[in-house]
Amino acid sequence: MNLNFNKDSEDLIHNPEFLEWVINPTKESDLYWNQFISANPSRKMEIRETISIIKGIIPKEKELSVEAVNHLWKRIEKDTVSTKKTIFRFSGWMSAASLLFLIGVGGLIYYQLNQTNELPINYESIAKVNSPDNEVKLIFADKSEEVLHSNNLDIKYDSKGEIIVNSDKRLTQKMEESKGEDEQLNQLVVPRGKRTSLTLSDGTKLWLNSGSRAIFPVLFGKVKREIFIEGEAYLEVAHDAAKPFFVVTNNFQVKVLGTKFNVTAYPDDPSSSVVLVEGSVQANVDSKKITMKPNQMMSYERETGTAKLNEADVLPYISWKDGWLYCEKETLETIAAKLSRYYNVKIEFKDTETKKMTLTGKLDLKTECSGIFNAISSTAPISFDIQNDVIVISSK
Amino acid sequence: MGEAFQLTSDTQLWSDFLSGSEKAYKIIYDTHVQSMFKFGSHFTKNDEIIHDCIHDVFIDLHKYRTNLQTTNNIKKYLFISLKRKLFKILNEEGRYVHFDAETPAFFYSLSVSSETDDDLKSRQFELLEKAMLELSNRQREAIYLRFISGLSYDELSEVLHMNYQSARNLIFRGIEKLRESCQRKSSILFFSFVKYH
Incomplete structure (x- = not known):
């Protein structure tokens, strides 16, 4: 290397190689610059000063903790995994047919369909029509109503759109002539304390839980099948590869070709969720498309407008259909909210500590309400008191 | 020499990522998240904002990966993106009364080395x-x-x-x-x- 420097006049900080040596010394550059210093003793001071400055400007910086790095990655992963397959793949959906999954959703406001040129249906205005009642109600396209008195109703629409109630009673309705078949919307309203099963004209079956409603066409159109759910419902969607099935809620819609699933959509719950048991579904939240795998739960917080995807044990979310309430470390407050809807009772807590107690186990919803609270109070340190239709829970 | 190696590995990693490798995506994150955070912390004391911006940078990266150009220095690319995100938020949030994207404040305090006791x-x-x-x-x-x-x-x-x-x-x-x-x-x-x- 050339030690005959014309660097005499040049300040070394203008020399990129010098700076490179200070930052990343190598054996080679060490040798070179040490030789340089020996050959130019007059510049020793300058060199030392420059080195010490550069070495001295190490900033005081915060670091991300390992937890923070992992947490941030989880956030990123969650938001990218969901956008990975944004293209709707037909073959993928066909193979997902007749699988089982479960969905929970919430609330009821405007909804915008982005798939076709059709105008989105304003479900809100339809759902607003009636106020809550104590009996199951079927509201027809012409807004006439049929009140059905039974605790466990079974309603079936056949392929012609005729209605059969509890396999014997037949109902017919006047169609609105100005509208096409698939625009004749019916609405099933299930009040608190009641449950109903409903079979749609394509063979899709729904179980509607207490305090729920479904809005659906008497007959489906040619391009797609779409229904609206508020509250909670378990669905077994009939397979039809040519007509994808959409479950619409205020927060998101779920797209599927043919499978079984459960929907929950209570406007008074702060969050709504989709839990997938088997197969694959796509939840569309705002502009995001979240493709779910089995044993995953997509939950949506209404307050913050955020959706997240987590692993989940599906059983607690689907057991209500068979009359069981599974609790896995659930707070008494959450359990009370479910029981309150299921039995149509008011439940109050005397103190907040009791609310935060957690329970694990299963409750038989086929027993009477007081039986349930007997069961809870025999395991948890609580007592309950029935005062004028209100159940008051306090700690023992 | 060291730089030449850096060049090939970054170019390779980036092209792997562009062609859809999730593994490459994770490696990019693991390699650079710390230096991104540190760089970001010179513009704002609000860690949350930096977290959010790093998040957004990586989301965009994933979202637009098919349209991204090749790069031989990923860090540079990430720093530019992070700065853009940070400035946008800092501007919007009005964290600084006089936040100026042209000459933003660059906080810099020195680290006291363990030997500075004398x-x-x-x-x-x-x-x-x-x-x-x-x-x-x-x-x-x-x-x-x-x-x-x-x-x-x-x-x-x-x-x-x-x-x-x-x-x-x-x-x-x-x-x-x-x-x-x-x-x-x-x-x-x-x-x-x-x-x-």
């Missing part, structure tokens, strides 16, 4: 820290990118949105100024600052 060294430290404050924000940022982040002049000039020569001058003048400030006050201070290199 008097002389702590005085040196104080001097240097004071001298750093006398530099412009741009100078501090340029010096940081060059000496701490290890970007080349080419790369850092892109992060700074200026041409190569201006970026170089910025650093030279910065170091010069630091040296002057320190010399002016005491010429012996740096003598024992570092052990022989």
